[in-house]
Amino acid sequence: MDATQLIINFVIIIILMTLICLVADVFLALAVYNDAKAKANNEPILWAILVGIFGLIPGIIYLCIRNSEFNKRIFCPHCGFAHPISLKNCPQCGIYNNYSEPFDNYLTAEYKKKAKVFLIISLILIGVCFIFAIIMVCLFFLTVASYSDISYYSYYPHY
Numbered sequence: 001m002d003a004t005q006l007i008i009n010f011v012i013i014i015i016l017m018t019l020i021c022l023v024a025d026v027f028l029a030l031a032v033y034n035d036a037k038a039k040a041n042n043e044p045i046l047w048a049i050l051v052g053i054f055g056l057i058p059g060i061i062y063l064c065i066r067n068s069e070f071n072k073r074i075f076c077p078h079c080g081f082a083h084p085i086s087l088k089n090c091p092q093c094g095i096y097n098n099y100s101e102p103f104d105n106y107l108t109a110e111y112k113k114k115a116k117v118f119l120i121i122s123l124i125l126i127g128v129c130f131i132f133a134i135i136m137v138c139l140f141f142l143t144v145a146s147y148s149d150i151s152y153y154s155y156y157p158h159y
């Protein structure tokens with residue numbers, strides 16, 4: 001393998017890695033959008049864009065706030081017990097909680113399912129990216145090793 005071929009190989013791997021990472025980001029954004037929808041978040045598109053573009057930091061912030069709407073407390077109109085708004089029934093008296101409807105219906109179940117699928121796809125792609133990175137590091141050290149061999153032999157020719 002000559003030097004140009006090697007550089008071309010590296011460039012191809014880097015481009016592939018970048019593309020896979022971009023696709024992983026898109027799937028991650030889709031996962032966040034669907035999760036936010038499932039959790040009755042007010043800004044699903046904003047969170048999807050933030051996590052899709054900036055990744056880790058908004059991702060961590062999102063993980064911290066994703067249940068905030070979900071866990072908002074209300075007082076049971078029947079017994080006065082304070083409980084999360086998303087609970088279908090009051091944990092104290094068991095009366096049906098009308099306000100839980102936006103948090104638990106067939107649409108949110110659908111969003112939840114989609115969020116999970118998109119997250120798994122995104123994680124698999126990130127895993128593939130890591131494998132590519134490892135291959136690249138190995139390739140790099142192998143070529144460095146082979147080049148140092150060549151220079152050694154050209155420097156001290158055999159007779």
Ligand SMILES: [Zn+2]
Binds near residue numbers: 090092
């Ligand atoms: Zn109650």
